[in-house]
Amino acid sequence: MQFTLAQNIIFFGIISLTTILIRILPFLLFPEHKKTPKYITYLGDVLPFTIIGMLVVYCLKDVSFTASPFGFPEFISVAVIIVLHLWKSNTLLSIGGGTLIYMMLVQLVFQ
Numbered sequence: 001m002q003f004t005l006a007q008n009i010i011f012f013g014i015i016s017l018t019t020i021l022i023r024i025l026p027f028l029l030f031p032e033h034k035k036t037p038k039y040i041t042y043l044g045d046v047l048p049f050t051i052i053g054m055l056v057v058y059c060l061k062d063v064s065f066t067a068s069p070f071g072f073p074e075f076i077s078v079a080v081i082i083v084l085h086l087w088k089s090n091t092l093l094s095i096g097g098g099t100l101i102y103m104m105l106v107q108l109v110f111q
Contacts, residue, residue, distance in 0.1 A: 060074055060078075072105075072110060073102055073105035073109070076101065076102075077099075080097055080098050080101045081095070084098070
């Protein structure tokens with residue numbers, strides 16, 4: 001489907017305004033001189049762990065333990081992530097290392 005020039009301008013204008021509004025809204029709702037509500041502070045403390053948990057469940061939801069390779073690439077990758085994170089406490093290293101190991105396992109070892 002092709003957009004006309006006017007449709008493109010409207011489309012990208014709406015996307016730009018929405019992005020700006022989303023970025024500015026927290027500063028408008030919670031100005032620096034006011035105390036942040038307790039429930040917002042609570043959500044800021046709890047949500048990162050919740051999101052990581054949801055990502056783990058999402059990534060492992062389709063693993064089959066009854067068909068080859070029986071979840072071995074996923075299990076090995078998760079173990080590598082845990083070991084790397086406990087060893088170096090570097091999130092990017094853990095995620096990158098686990099992803100690299102997983103891709104190597106599924107492309108080269110468990111074909």
